[in-house]
Amino acid sequence: MKRGKEMIDLKEITSELSVNLKRHLGQILPHHAISEIYEYALFPTGKxxxxxxxxxxxxxxxRSGWQGNIIGPQSDFSYLASAVEMHHAYTLIHDDLPAMDNDDYRRGKLTVHKKYNEWKALLVGDGLCVGPFxxxxxxxxxxxxxxxxxxxWALGPKGLILGQVLDLSEEMNHSFVNLITTHRLKTARLIQTAIVGSYLLTLDEKKDDRKQKYRECRDLYKLGDAMGVSFQLLDDLTELAELKITEREQKINPWLRHSDEALQTLLHYMQIIKKITSTYNGMPTFSxxxxxxxxxxxxxLNEGSVNIERHLPKKEALVPIMGLFDGIHQR
Structure with missing residues (x-):
């Protein structure tokens, strides 16, 4: 694995990815007024x-000697990056529909079905599901x-979509194991698609050792899984930063229902992230x-710590969680 030495400006890279996304969206849009809704759904982008x-x-x-431009608009990596983001946008559009989470706002603006209507949101979501291919x-x-x-596989009926099934059917609330399975499918699969997909694009079939490829791919698959579960648990924790939490949040938030299991699971998976990252020279850009x-x-978490400790069954649980961040930064 070759480690780049030049400085990286994430804001600049994010801007270039956004420009590529707009260009790639233009390649799949129809010459029809509905195109406006696709652009509304994707822009301005999130993180x-x-x-x-x-x-x-x-x-x-x-690989050493590779001369391509990873972020160029016609690079394999850029097409994959835009495909993953479009697919993510489709899941958000459908998530917000009345038949699912029934949300009115996302990222500070009206959700697609509220801004336009439900059938348009449904079909634009369909377009952003298929368009990435x-x-x-x-x-x-x-x-x-x-x-x-x-x-x-990762984003289809056995992957992300099954995660949605477990969520909406409320099967994920039956046990902590079911909850983690849902996080693996609904959140981790998109992250794994980005990580594993990108890794596959770096391979040279003629030069790379098959055993090494398998080991690296397996580790990165585990990395994506650990990130998906950890990040969702952290996101669940940030929901407790508010002074008042909704009845639904009280019903489903794992930090209220399974506090000990949530803490141990988070500590476990964050340690996996640290271990795998360290194995491959610190993975500087990823880090x-x-x-x-x-x-x-x-x-x-810092700004909402008072409220979080008030809501947590064991307020001391926040201490080891905050310590995790220092551990990651000191890789």
Missing amino acids: LFRPLLVYAIGRDFK ALLSQIKSPAFPDVLKFFS LVLDDYLSKIKKI
Whole structure:
């Protein structure tokens, strides 16, 4: 694995990813007024966390001598990054529908079905589910079949969609095990798609050792799984930063229902992230993306610590959690 030495400006990279996303969206949009809704759903973008992971893994694992531009608009990595982000947007549009989470706002603006209407939101979501495959078809790497296979498996009926089933059927509330399974499917699979997909694009079938490839791919698969579960548990914890929490939150939040299990699971998976990252020379670009994400979570937890401790069954649980952030930053 080659480690880049030049400085990386995440804001600049995020901006380039956003420009690529707009360009790639234009490649799949119809010449119809409905195109406006696709753009409304995608822009302005969020943090572009998953596309950043595609970029980071590509940069950290690119083979010595590789001269391509990872972030160029026609690069395999850029097509994958945009495909993952579009698919993520589709899940959010459908999540917000009355038949699912029934939300009125997302990222400070009206949800798609509230801004337009339900059938338009449904169909635009469908478009952003299928459209990414047109982008993936532009990938020139010999690894394309493997990327396509993983993308389809991770985000299909056995992956992300099954996670939605466990959520909406409330099966995830039956036990803590079911909850973690839901997080694995609904949250981790998209992260794994970004990480594993990008790694596959770095491979050279003629030069890479098969055993080494398998080991690295397995580790990165585990990394994505650990991130998905950990980040969802951290997100659940940030929900307690408010002075008052909703009845629904009281019913489903694992920190209220399974406080001890949630803490031990978070500590376990954050340790996995640290271990795997350290195994591969610290994965500098990935670590930069990870630290940026965790610093924002830490800020929310710090600012809401009084409320969080008030809501937690065991307020002392927040101490080891805050210590996790220092551990990650000291890799």
